[in-house]
Amino acid sequence: MAFEPPLRLVRALGETAPDGDDWLEKLPQTASQAVALRESTVERVQVPGGRSSLVLLVRRSDGTPAVLKLAPPRCRPEAERAALAQWGGLGAVQLLDGSAEGELLLERLHPDVSVRSLPEAKAWLEAAGVLRRLWVEPPPYVFETVAERTGRQAAAMRAHAGEAVDLVDAALSAREELLVAPPERVLLHGTFRQSKVLAGERAPWLAVGPDPVVGECAFDLARLVRDRVEDLIASPSGASTTRRRVKRLAESLDVDQERLRGWTLFRAVESGVRALRVGRPKDAELLLEFAGWL
Numbered sequence: 693m694a695f696e697p698p699l700r701l702v703r704a705l706g707e708t709a710p711d712g713d714d715w716l717e718k719l720p721q722t723a724s725q726a727v728a729l730r731e732s733t734v735e736r737v738q739v740p741g742g743r744s745s746l747v748l749l750v751r752r753s754d755g756t757p758a759v760l761k762l763a764p765p766r767c768r769p770e771a772e773r774a775a776l777a778q779w780g781g782l783g784a785v786q787l788l789d790g791s792a793e794g795e796l797l798l799e800r801l802h803p804d805v806s807v808r809s810l811p812e813a814k815a816w817l818e819a820a821g822v823l824r825r826l827w828v829e830p831p832p833y834v835f836e837t838v839a840e841r842t843g844r845q846a847a848a849m850r851a852h853a854g855e856a857v858d859l860v861d862a863a864l865s866a867r868e869e870l871l872v873a874p875p876e877r878v879l880l881h882g883t884f885r886q887s888k889v890l891a892g893e894r895a896p897w898l899a900v901g902p903d904p905v906v907g908e909c910a911f912d913l914a915r916l917v918r919d920r921v922e923d924l925i926a927s928p929s930g931a932s933t934t935r936r937r938v939k940r941l942a943e944s945l946d947v948d949q950e951r952l953r954g955w956t957l958f959r960a961v962e963s964g965v966r967a968l969r970v971g972r973p974k975d976a977e978l979l980l981e982f983a984g985w986l
Contacts, residue, residue, distance in 0.1 A: 695723035695737065697746050704743035705764065707970040715764040719746060723762055726795050732760065738803050742901060745769070749803065757800035758788060768903060769794050774834050775904035778879060783825030784899045785892075798900075799892075807889040807897055808920075818897050819886050819916060820944050826899060830879040830906045838880075838907025839871050845962045852969045856961065859983050863961035866954035870910075875948065880905050880912040885919045910947045914955035917941060918982055925978050931985040938986075957986040 697719055705716055723746060727734055731753040738747035738759075745763035752758050763769040773790035776798075780786075789797035807815045807822075846864055853860040881888070882903035892898045905911070917937055924930040938956060942949040964979030 695720045695734075695746070695748070698737065698739045698741040700740040700743060701746060708766065710766070713764070713766075719762065723748065723760075726760060726762060726792065729792070730760070730789070730797065732758070745901075747803070749800065759785075759798040759800050759803070761796040761798060763794055763796075765794060769796060771835060771904050772796065772902055774831075775879060775881075775902050778828065778831060779826060781894075781898075782828075783822050783895075784902070785890075786894075799894075801890040801892045801898060801900065803890060805891040806887045807891075808886040815886055816941070817944075819884075819889050819919075820941065822889050822897050822899050823881065823884055823912060823916070824945060826881050826884075826902075827878040827909055827912070830877070835879065835904050835906045838874075838905055838911050841905050842867055842871075842958065842962075848969070849962055849965050852965055854965075854968060856965055856968070856980055859961045859980060860965060863958040863983070867958050870908075870951060870954050870958075874908040875951070876908050877906060878909060880907055880909070882912070884912055884915055886916070908951070909945065910942075910951040911955045911959075913941055913945060913947055913952055914959045917952065917956045918960055918979075921978055921982050925981055930982075934982065934985045953986055957983055960986070 697716060702716060709716075727748070727750065730750075732750040735749045735751060738749060741747050744767035745761050748760040750758050750760050770793065773787060773796055776784055776787040776796070777790065785801060786799040787796065788799060807818050810818060846867060849860050849864065881899055882905045883901065884899065888901050889897050889899055917934070918924070924934055927933060938953050939949055941947070942952045960979050960983040964976045964983060967973070967976035967979060
């Protein structure tokens with residue numbers, strides 16, 4: 693079987709590929725070798741898939757369904773492996789084999805059924821419940837911290853603020869205040885949203901695709917606030933709905949509302965500026981309009 697990467701993956705990795713990076717070119721061969729090494733059979737490539745990895749639905753030699761995930765080093769697959777090992781299947785997909793660099797063998801969930809398939813109120817409730825289970829004590833010296841990650845992001849935001857300079861200034865100011873005295877230090881999913889919560893067999897809903905980081909809960913919850921941002925922007929009550937969402941999510945997970953608002957602002961502006969930088973002006977417009985409501 694030919695392992696052609698989905699177009700979504702090609703575009704996303706192409707936006708951030710450093711000069712001389714040939715990971716995508718070698719991916720078909722890498723995938724074939726990874727499948728053969730595990731004596732597995734490929735059922736299909738998951739499409740559209742993610743923006744940072746190739747996901748193959750496979751059958752192991754004993755017939756057990758599984759997922760083989762391949763990611764380049766710059767997408768931090770080793771951090772994902774460490775986080776999944778730390779969670780041990782509690783709230784997240786189970787790691788079956790992470791012995792090969794850049795390759796993760798995972799339990800098979802239902803890849804086409806995310807929590808977004810539920811009615812909206814139920815979807816928020818289930819997503820929040822999954823996220824709460826992921827907030828555990830981190831092991832020492834393994835994961836990047838929120839301060840470190842957002843520090844890199846802040847530098848890029850300053851360099852590419854463009855016409856969004858006022859929002860960038862507000863976001864950077866919020867970050868500085870939030871880093872002074874964080875209320876807790878836990879392991880975070882890092883990129884949590886409804887599409888990252890899939891239906892499973894041993895648990896109704898389990899998280900996938902973390903980009904783990906260590907810090908306060910409000911940072912993790914901030915990405916969930918802007919879920920379905922296209923619907924928010926299209927709604928005449930989008931701004932008020934957003935503010936109610938911040939309040940309700942903060943209350944449901946015992947997170948300080950102002951800290952959640954601040955991190956939501958920072959993360960939305962950071963994503964918007966990055967979208968401008970890599971040539972996605974429509975995405976940038978949505979994100980920056982959303983940030984302006986905060």
